[in-house]
Each structure stands twice: as structure tokens, then as C-alpha cells.
Amino acid sequence: MTDLPATFAALADSTRLSLLEKLIRDGELPAGALSEGAGISAPAISRHLKILRQAGLITQRVAGTHRYYSANPQALAEIHGWTRNHRAFWEGSLDRLDTLLALDPEEEEDR
Amino acid sequence: MTDLPATFAALADSTRLSLLEKLIRDGELPAGALSEGAGISAPAISRHLKILRQAGLITQRVAGTHRYYSANPQALAEIHGWTRNHRAFWEGSLDRLDTLLALDPEEEEDR
DNA sequence: CCGTTAATTAACACTTGCGCGAAATAAAGA
DNA sequence: TCTTTATTTCGCGCAAGTGTTAATTAACGG
The missing domain is CATH 1.10.10.10 (Winged helix-like DNA-binding domain superfamily/Winged helix DNA-binding domain)
Incomplete structure (x- = not known):
């Protein structure tokens, strides 16, 4: 779409x-x-x-x-959705505490 | 960065x-x-x-x-992080069930 | 060594993107 | 209705992006 x-x-x-x-x-x-x-x-x-x-x-x-x-808002959500579709890849490959938390201190809400 | x-x-x-x-x-x-x-x-x-x-x-x-x-993976995570930084905006403005779930059926894991 | 294979860089043509100032639209207000 | 204000479209250069083929660089294998 x-x-x-x-x-x-x-x-x-x-x-x-x-x-x-x-x-x-x-x-x-x-x-x-x-x-x-x-x-x-x-x-x-x-x-x-x-x-x-x-x-x-x-x-x-x-x-x-x-x-x-x-x-x-919907367009932003779609970009978010694209990264989410590949999430298994990038999230699985990272040391989450070190890398994701460094990007965004609010990350906890999502775990 | x-x-x-x-x-x-x-x-x-x-x-x-x-x-x-x-x-x-x-x-x-x-x-x-x-x-x-x-x-x-x-x-x-x-x-x-x-x-x-x-x-x-x-x-x-x-x-x-x-x-x-x-x-x-880190580059993907950074894009995800950018959308997340504006998440309060786009998520708050959407009817989540209709719009987000239509984008990605796996969304439940995140709620 | 020499030829082959993998991949990149070079040279060239063409299209697209981005800036500006001038001109065009269109609604408001005097 | 004439002028002002808000915003966009036009016309023009110039820098950047993309594709092609030809040439170059590097590693292998006989």
C-alpha cells in the first residue's frame, strides 16, 4: 500500500x-x-x-x-511497522541492554 | 551519532x-x-x-x-528508535486495534 | 607466470532534486 | 474594486544520483 x-x-x-x-x-x-x-x-x-x-x-x-x-500519525506507524517486521533480526542480534537502552531510555515499557 | x-x-x-x-x-x-x-x-x-x-x-x-x-542490526534499531521517540504522537492518535494490527499481526507481543 | 573469476573504479550520458527570484492565485480588507 | 497578505507554481541554473560499458585491481588455479 x-x-x-x-x-x-x-x-x-x-x-x-x-x-x-x-x-x-x-x-x-x-x-x-x-x-x-x-x-x-x-x-x-x-x-x-x-x-x-x-x-x-x-x-x-x-x-x-x-x-x-x-x-x-499513520505514516509514522508504517515506518515503525517496517522496522518491526524485521525486529527478530535486529533485536536478536543485539545486546539489548547496551544498545537499545542507549538509544532510548524509555525502552523498558516495551519489554 | x-x-x-x-x-x-x-x-x-x-x-x-x-x-x-x-x-x-x-x-x-x-x-x-x-x-x-x-x-x-x-x-x-x-x-x-x-x-x-x-x-x-x-x-x-x-x-x-x-x-x-x-x-x-544496529542501524535498523536506530530507525526503530526514531519512530519510538515520536511514539506518543502517532500511537496516541491512532485507533490501535484497527490500524496497527492491520499493519502487523504480531503486534500483540508489544502490548 | 598466465588466464580466469570476483568485484570495484572510471568515464560518460541522462535524469532528478534543490535553491532562488519572479510571477500567478486566491482570499481578505479598506 | 484595488491592495495586501499567504502560499504556490514557473523558469532557470547547478549539484547529485543512477545506469551503462570499459578498464582496473586482486586473488586463485593450472
């Missing part, structure tokens, strides 16, 4: 990754707010948002002259 | 994603075995493998004239 390479391609740019993480943190935001701290022009941001949207990572809501963007 | 955009960029190509998944499934394989079903030339495969290796997704073991490649 989802085109995984396209999803990864959308995340392969640091600007886009930052945009997505900002939307995750702050919730729905208009294009203007996303352009502000970005360091590149508004047209560039607009195109990055389009790529994220085409990959299904964000959604757009139109209201008057503003376009409000939100991160799409 | 890890450059997440670079990791995603390495996965953004369907050939590379297939190579990685094959290594995860089959374990360590020489370059020749990876070229076989790929549909593109050996040099092209060789360069894809280089990109995967530079991104830390696979490792190389040299033995005589063969180069054996393996998937790197």
Missing part, C-alpha cells in the same frame, strides 16, 4: 525531516510558521511540504488564505 | 531497500549473489552496496576475492 522508498526519500532531506518533527512537536501549523525558522525561501518550503504530503507523511487543511499542515 | 537523513536516503532507492531486505532474510552474502536477481549490472549493485555501507546499514567482510555483506 505505502511506497516505502518514497517515504524514505521524503525523510532523506534534513529540511523535510525538521519540518515533520516540528509538526509532530507543535501540532498543526500554517505554511508561514513553518517557513520562519527554516533558513530557506518560502517557495522552497512549499515544495518540501508538497513532497512530504505526496509521501503521505503530512496532511493539509485549507482555511481561507492559510494552509495548515499536520503530521500524519 | 547517526545521520538520520543519510540513513533514510540510503533506503530511498528500491534497489537498495531490496538488497538490505535480502541480507536481512538470507544473512551474509557475497556481492555476486546480490547482483544475481537484481536486474541491473554488477557495477551498479556494487555502488548501491557502497552507499548502504557508508550509511552504516550493512557491513563488509573481505575473504579472498569475495566480499561478503551483512545487514547491520
Whole structure:
């Protein structure tokens, strides 16, 4: 259903990754707010948002002259699902306490 | 530590994603075995493998004239870790039974 | 040694991605 | 309705990515 390479391609740019993480943190935001701290022009941001949207990572809501963007939880879940599908491989091969806990201190909840 | 955009960029190509998944499934394989079903030339495969290796997704073991490649579990775990860091967002926003279980029937182990 | 096999690097063509400034759209407001 | 504001699309260069074939490097085996 989802085109995984396209999803990864959308995340392969640091600007886009930052945009997505900002939307995750702050919730729905208009294009203007996303352009502000970005360091590149508004047209560039607009195109990055389009790529994220085409990959299904964000959604757009139109209201008057503003376009409000939100991160799409389902897309994140799908990436998580991909790693989970290979979990037996990477989890079995690691020293879990040393490696996974170093990545994320909240890991306990999952064991 | 890890450059997440670079990791995603390495996965953004369907050939590379297939190579990685094959290594995860089959374990360590020489370059020749990876070229076989790929549909593109050996040099092209060789360069894809280089990109995967530079991104830390696979490792190389040299033995005589063969180069054996393996998937790197830690890299997979790091991607998983990234989704986990945003888990409160996407998990909280979803109807878990409908959406997550549809993605992966093994999900129960995690609840 | 010499030829074969495994794999990579080099050279070249072509496509795609990303930035910018200018122009186009479209809704609001005076 | 004319102007302002928000945002996107267009047109253009330039850097990067991907595929091909040819050439190179390295290890084996007779």
C-alpha cells in the first residue's frame, strides 16, 4: 500500500525531516510558521511540504488564505511497522541492554 | 551519532531497500549473489552496496576475492528508535486495534 | 607466470532534486 | 474594486544520483 522508498526519500532531506518533527512537536501549523525558522525561501518550503504530503507523511487543511499542515500519525506507524517486521533480526542480534537502552531510555515499557 | 537523513536516503532507492531486505532474510552474502536477481549490472549493485555501507546499514567482510555483506542490526534499531521517540504522537492518535494490527499481526507481543 | 573469476573504479550520458527570484492565485480588507 | 497578505507554481541554473560499458585491481588455479 505505502511506497516505502518514497517515504524514505521524503525523510532523506534534513529540511523535510525538521519540518515533520516540528509538526509532530507543535501540532498543526500554517505554511508561514513553518517557513520562519527554516533558513530557506518560502517557495522552497512549499515544495518540501508538497513532497512530504505526496509521501503521505503530512496532511493539509485549507482555511481561507492559510494552509495548515499536520503530521500524519499513520505514516509514522508504517515506518515503525517496517522496522518491526524485521525486529527478530535486529533485536536478536543485539545486546539489548547496551544498545537499545542507549538509544532510548524509555525502552523498558516495551519489554 | 547517526545521520538520520543519510540513513533514510540510503533506503530511498528500491534497489537498495531490496538488497538490505535480502541480507536481512538470507544473512551474509557475497556481492555476486546480490547482483544475481537484481536486474541491473554488477557495477551498479556494487555502488548501491557502497552507499548502504557508508550509511552504516550493512557491513563488509573481505575473504579472498569475495566480499561478503551483512545487514547491520544496529542501524535498523536506530530507525526503530526514531519512530519510538515520536511514539506518543502517532500511537496516541491512532485507533490501535484497527490500524496497527492491520499493519502487523504480531503486534500483540508489544502490548 | 598466465588466464580466469570476483568485484570495484572510471568515464560518460541522462535524469532528478534543490535553491532562488519572479510571477500567478486566491482570499481578505479598506 | 484595488491592495495586501499567504502560499504556490514557473523558469532557470547547478549539484547529485543512477545506469551503462570499459578498464582496473586482486586473488586463485593450472
